[in-house]
Amino acid sequence: MPHPLDSAAVRLWCSLALEALGREREDIDAINVYPVADGDTGTNLYLTAESAREAVEALAGAGVGVGETVRAMAHGALLGARGNSGTILAQLLRGMAGVLAAAEGAECSGELLARGLAEAASEARRAVAHPVEGTILTVASAAARACEDVGGADAATVARRAYEGARVALEATPGQLGALERAGVVDAGGRGLVAVLGALVEALSGAAPARPVRAARPVPVVEECAAGGPAFEVIYLLEAEDAAVDRLRERLDGLGDSLVVVGGDGLWNVHVHVDDAGAAVEAGVEAGRPYRIRITHFEGAAPMVERVQRAVVAVLPGEGLAALCEAAGATTVLVKAGESPASGELAEAIRRAHAHEVVLLPNAVELRHTAAAAAEQVRGEGVRVALIPTRSAVQGIAALAVHEPERRFDEDVVAMTAAAGATRYGELALAERQSFTSAGVCQAGDALGLIDGDVAVIGQDVAGTAREVVDRMLSGGGELVTLVVADDAPEGLADGLQAYVRGTRLAVDTVVYAGGPQAPLLLIGVE
Structure with missing residues (x-):
């Protein structure tokens, strides 16, 4: 009916x-x-x-x-x-x-x-x-x-x-x-x-x-319109009067092609393909107030690259973790000790995934705003990006473990976010100098046990401090302990922790991953 x-x-x-x-x-x-x-x-x-x-x-x-x-x-x-x-x-x-x-x-x-x-x-x-x-x-x-x-x-x-x-x-x-x-x-x-x-x-x-x-897929030939056309697509919203927009149309028509200006009542959406992107934006400034400016570079034959539907981009602190996540299908950004990637590097990694939909895992508290800026930049190029604010690599591993590309995008993001959020994260590091922490004063060389980003344990012995951190993290429950061990960690650290968990928590499983030479000393995840 x-x-x-x-x-x-x-x-x-x-x-x-x-x-x-x-x-x-x-x-x-x-x-x-x-x-x-x-x-x-x-x-x-x-x-x-x-x-x-x-x-x-x-x-x-x-x-x-x-x-x-x-x-x-x-x-x-x-x-x-x-x-x-x-x-x-x-x-x-x-x-x-x-x-x-x-x-x-x-x-x-x-x-x-x-x-x-x-x-x-x-x-x-x-x-x-x-x-x-x-x-x-x-x-x-x-x-x-x-x-x-x-x-x-x-x-x-x-x-x-x-x-x-x-x-x-x-x-x-x-x-x-x-x-x-x-x-x-x-x-x-x-x-x-x-x-x-x-x-x-x-x-x-x-x-x-x-x-x-x-319809059939296109033949693998780059059309002359792609090879010989303007280099940039420029899109922006524009607040301007009708008379100014009429002049803008004339100006942009002389700069490039594929010109479409839609809207009215003082608000317009401007789209044009040009070689001089700056001139297209300047024309908008002369006409009124352009904003939400998006500029995309057409890169020769690149448009014919086959895109996948969905991908995961993960920022990781060690080669071992990067190899682990790449084996699971993720595109990775490797972070060296003491360095942080810029938003442009993360944006390029998202593009490198060649996907319509991308889940971004920053895996560090300090990268959240950088990752958000990268996501916003690539969204302007037509890619749907979801940022899951993972604060540690172990949360990223948990999210990646439940990733299912066949699910609807929103459902997949919700499941990955839930898995990350249900994972408490800890870390072992060595103090470089005397300093005040949330757990008291530490001396250079002390073992620092961090839980959810805050120093919770200060100890003289790495293995003993690690056991105390695991105990505290499991005090609220947990079924799985994930250990990511750097190459320069004390010999037997992972085996000792596994044995300790088996001996004190019969219902808790453990899994160990090699972090590689650049990874933090020890990362701990509890799910």
């Missing part, structure tokens, strides 16, 4: 669209060859839809009507728009919102939805400096044309007609654009729009339409 196009339906549409783009994202990324073969159209559309959904969910329970809800959807998409196709999707939603807002306080009819789709297609074309056929614009126009004569059809029927019109147009895109024909694929942005329209059909009718036939 058809459902009315009300605020509840818009909210459901947002959720279903995000789910659909999540399912399709990898396939859409794989067929992305135009305007630049950078393999991120699916990711950009997903992130744009995610921002739209968050804006709509923020209104849940507020009792607003369909007009306010769809305006929130469009505004959220505008704020979070990524890439060429994501920016165009934001303008499509904005055009639709302008029409559907007229139904505030009433149910949207099929005729109103048809007008909304027509305005969406027109708005999107006006936002693009040089519209090209065979793209998401063509698919949007076809969806609108399929609904021109709706008669007395309800909204669900109109949505289904729009979906079918878009699907047929998508299949024809290779014949309209040479880059698509040579690669043997349909337009990536158009395929994403079909997924979004399919979600609208499901929200209004209760039944998902048949999905389009999966």
Whole structure:
């Protein structure tokens, strides 16, 4: 039975669209060859839809009507728009919102939805400096044309007609654009729009339409548009007056290509491909106040690198730990004693993972802000990054142990976070000088036992101090003790601790890892 196009339906549409783009994202990324073969159209559309959904969910329970809800959807998409196709999707939603807002306080009819789709297609074309056929614009126009004569059809029927019109147009895109024909694929942005329209059909009718036939992956050839085009993609939000934005369009059109400027009412999202990224940003400064500036470098053939869906990046203090985590599939950053990686080094490690989704494990309290800065930097390039604030390598090991790439991203992050949080961490170190600690005054050469980052035990003997630390950590319970031992630790330290735990805690297991030459003297984890 058809459902009315009300605020509840818009909210459901947002959720279903995000789910659909999540399912399709990898396939859409794989067929992305135009305007630049950078393999991120699916990711950009997903992130744009995610921002739209968050804006709509923020209104849940507020009792607003369909007009306010769809305006929130469009505004959220505008704020979070990524890439060429994501920016165009934001303008499509904005055009639709302008029409559907007229139904505030009433149910949207099929005729109103048809007008909304027509305005969406027109708005999107006006936002693009040089519209090209065979793209998401063509698919949007076809969806609108399929609904021109709706008669007395309800909204669900109109949505289904729009979906079918878009699907047929998508299949024809290779014949309209040479880059698509040579690669043997349909337009990536158009395929994403079909997924979004399919979600609208499901929200209004209760039944998902048949999905389009999966297009073949692109041939391993870098298109001339990728090899000979501008070097940078520049995106930013801009607060500016309409007249200033008109001048900005002219300025940016002379600097590069793939220019899309969407928005209105003083807030705009600007997207352009240029060789001089600085000049593109300066043009925004002249027009108004640019912020959330994201600059991505197109690196020749790099866009054709096959991406995995998910990866883990771990910062580790020893070669042994790095080898252990690499064997488990993680990308690692090795930290030398007394040194800390910069945010740029962590960001590069995230890029090196070549994944759509990345879990970042800093494994040190002092790296939390550095890791957050790196995560934010790469998020601006279309990668979904989750930072788990692990404070020790043993917490990172615990998180990695429960990592399952097949799970939904959010579920995997929650499970890894829970595993890390359930792991108490300790460390043994030697005092370098006399100093005051939370456990009293220590002398140079004393063994220091730290628990959760604070000095808890000061002793003369490394093995004895280690036993006391383990005892204190197990006093609150535990089933597994993890020991990471450096190459320069006293001989027999790990064997002695294992024997001690077996002799005093029959129900507790122990596992030992070699930390390598650069690792802390001893790391202890209790789960």
